[in-house]
Amino acid sequence: MRASRDEYEQADADSGRAAELAPDFSWVAWSRGDVLRMSGRQQDSLAAYDRAIEIDAENWAAYAGRGCARHNLEQYREALADLDVVLEDDPDYAWVRGRRAMLLHDMGEYARALVDADRALELSPGVDWIHYRRAETLFSLERYEEALADLDRAIELDPEYLLALCRRGITRRRLGRYEEAWADLDRALGLEPDSLWVRLCRVRLALATGRTDQALTDLAAYAENDGDADWVRRRHAELHVWEGRFDEALRLLAPDADGTGTDGTEELAQVYCLTGQWARARATAERMRGDDEELSTLLLALVTTCAEGPDAAARLWHRSAELVRASEEFPVWSDYGLALGAAALGDWAVADAHLDRLLGPALADLEWDDLAEMVVFTTALMRAPSVDRACLAARLARLTAARDAFRARYAATGATRTPEPTIP
Numbered sequence: 001m002r003a004s005r006d007e008y009e010q011a012d013a014d015s016g017r018a019a020e021l022a023p024d025f026s027w028v029a030w031s032r033g034d035v036l037r038m039s040g041r042q043q044d045s046l047a048a049y050d051r052a053i054e055i056d057a058e059n060w061a062a063y064a065g066r067g068c069a070r071h072n073l074e075q076y077r078e079a080l081a082d083l084d085v086v087l088e089d090d091p092d093y094a095w096v097r098g099r100r101a102m103l104l105h106d107m108g109e110y111a112r113a114l115v116d117a118d119r120a121l122e123l124s125p126g127v128d129w130i131h132y133r134r135a136e137t138l139f140s141l142e143r144y145e146e147a148l149a150d151l152d153r154a155i156e157l158d159p160e161y162l163l164a165l166c167r168r169g170i171t172r173r174r175l176g177r178y179e180e181a182w183a184d185l186d187r188a189l190g191l192e193p194d195s196l197w198v199r200l201c202r203v204r205l206a207l208a209t210g211r212t213d214q215a216l217t218d219l220a221a222y223a224e225n226d227g228d229a230d231w232v233r234r235r236h237a238e239l240h241v242w243e244g245r246f247d248e249a250l251r252l253l254a255p256d257a258d259g260t261g262t263d264g265t266e267e268l269a270q271v272y273c274l275t276g277q278w279a280r281a282r283a284t285a286e287r288m289r290g291d292d293e294e295l296s297t298l299l300l301a302l303v304t305t306c307a308e309g310p311d312a313a314a315r316l317w318h319r320s321a322e323l324v325r326a327s328e329e330f331p332v333w334s335d336y337g338l339a340l341g342a343a344a345l346g347d348w349a350v351a352d353a354h355l356d357r358l359l360g361p362a363l364a365d366l367e368w369d370d371l372a373e374m375v376v377f378t379t380a381l382m383r384a385p386s387v388d389r390a391c392l393a394a395r396l397a398r399l400t401a402a403r404d405a406f407r408a409r410y411a412a413t414g415a416t417r418t419p420e421p422t423i424p
Contacts, residue, residue, distance in 0.1 A: 011035045019048070026056035033065050042072045060086045064096050071103045079103055094123035098130040105137045113137045128157040132164045139171055147171050160191055166201050176364065178209050178410045196227050203235065210368035210407030212239055230255075234264045242372040246271050257284075266292075269299045273380040278307035294323040298337055305344045306383045317341040332362045336374050339395075344381055348391055355395055359402050368410070371403035 015032040022028045033048035049066035052059050067082030083100045086093060097120035104113035117134035124130065135150035151168040154161055169184035185205060188198045199222040206215035216239070223232045233252050240249035249271050250257075256264035257280075265288050272281035281303040288296035301316035310317075324337040339354035358366075378396045382389060 012039060024055060026052045026059045026062065028052075029055065030059055030062040030065060033062065033069070037065060037069045037072070042069045045069045046073075058089075060089055060093075064093075064099070067096075067103070068099060071099070071106070076103065076107050080107070092123055094120045094127070094130075097123065098127070098133060101130070101137065102133050105133065105140065110137050110140050114141070126153075126157060128154045128161055128164070131157070132161065132167065135164070135167060135171070139167070139174075144171050144175050148175070162188055162191055162195065162198070165191070166197055169201055169205065173205055173208060178205070181205055193221075194225050196222060196225055199225070199227065207235070207238075207369040208367040209410040210372075210403075211411050212243070215239065230264070234267060237264060237267045238369075241267055241270055241274075241376055242369075246275050250275075266295060266299070269303070270376055270380065273299075273303055273306060273383065274376070276306075276383060278303055282307070294320070294327055294337075297323055298340070301341065301344065302377065302380055305381065305387075306385075309386050310345050310384065314345060317345055332358060332365045332370070335362060336377075340377060340381065343378075343392055343395060344384065344387070346388065348388075351395060355398065359398060363402065366402075366406075368403060368406045371399060371406060375399050375403055 012035055015028075015035040018028050019032050029048050029052035033045045033052060036042075036045035036048060046066060046069055049062045049069065052062035053066070056062075063082045063085045067079045067086070070076075070079035070082060080100070080103060083096055083103065086096045087100065090096075097116050101113045101116035101120060104110075104116060114134065114137050117130060117137060120130045121127065121134065131150040131154040135147040135154065138144075138147035138150065148168065148171050151164050151171060154164040155168065158164070165184050165188040169181040169188065172178070172181035172184065182205065185198060185202050188195070189202065192198060199218050202218040203215050203222060206212070206218060215235070219232050219235055223229065233255075237249045237252040240246070240252065249267065253264045253268045253271065256268045265284050269281050269284040269288070272278070272284060282300065285296050285299035285303060288299070297316060297320045301313045301320050304313035304316055321338055321341055324334045324341075327334055335354045335358040339351045339358065342348070342351035342354065375396065378392070378399055381387060382392060382396070
């Protein structure tokens with residue numbers, strides 16, 4: 001009872017005392033495990049569940065609790081085995097069906113997760129958290145409209161369901177329904193102003209729509225609530241790069257330059273390219289090879305083109321094209337990478353074919369921050385000594401116009417135009 005009211009300290013004391021008084025009662029050990037798990041002590045709970053099952057091998061609730069604890073500890077296969085045991089005994093145990101759906105989702109087995117979530121809702125219709133979990137799986141399957149229906153239902157059942165509001169905002173963003181996404185995240189922020197998850201979602205939505213001032217506000221709040229400092233620093237640096245403030249970006253990226261920071265190497269390589277620091281740009285791109293061969297190869301090709309000319313970079317551009325074509329993760333970025341490589345090598349017909357597709361049918365899959373990033377890469381190529389700047393400037397103008405049109409359409413009233421990242 002106390003654990004269900006979040007009175008974990010007293011519940012811990014009560015269950016611990018009960019275990020001392022009745023060490024051979026399976027339900028006491030199981031209850032002790034639940035208290036420990038619900039209070040966040042996942043590893044400690046396993047010993048209590050193990051004891052409950054040792055006493056009574058058919059204590060299905062103990063198997064279920066242990067499965068949840070193992071799930072929380074990312075011991076996915078062991079967790080699945082526990083939940084399977086319970087459902088073998090009672091295939092219609094809706095709560096465990098829902099929990100197994102969550103687990104299968106986290107294991108990336110979305111089709112199986114959806115089967116369990118569907119069955120759980122057949123058995124227990126109108127359970128908010130199961131609707132939410134099914135929505136997560138549908139989202140992962142890119143079935144966004146169906147996910148939205150489940151999220152609507154979860155929020156109807158619990159109007160203060162914070163996770164569902166955030167997920168609905170993310171889903172509406174994916175569908176291009178940005179104003180509705182903002183309404184969800186504003187509502188979520190009103191419910192829990194200190195939530196890191198809410199602030200994180202708002203930063204991403206602000207960058208997606210070009211609301212850079214709003215992004216800075218939410219980044220500051222995220223940092224004040226002990227959010228990931230490296231992530232905040234990198235986002236700030238990105239904004240500076242996109243708006244041509246290279247000195248500020250370099251100041252923020254100093255930890256990445258000396259090797260003490262993480263994740264800012266891409267932005268650092270971009271700034272070095274934009275400011276003509278070729279040796280540093282090359283060294284930074286080389287550092288990325290182990291983590292992201294596709295991006296590091298593109299950056300190395302760009303640096304070599306700018307420093308030595310397109311002939312010296314031809315092999316790297318061809319390798320970049322191979323990697324881009326083999327990648328299925330971000331098709332729109334594949335088109336951009338191929339367009340940039342073709343432009344660097346002076347093949348304007350190929351560059352235009354990819355750019356036409358990017359800014360035509362694929363434009364619906366792009367957001368403001370995607371376009372801002374593409375403008376930066378293309379601006380960096382303008383430093384190449386033998387590039388046809390007039391031809392490249394015309395293509396850069398198309399990307400810049402698309403970026404600014406996107407923000408004019410979706411950003412808040414009165415948003416200012418993004419300054420161009422000029423070449424020093």
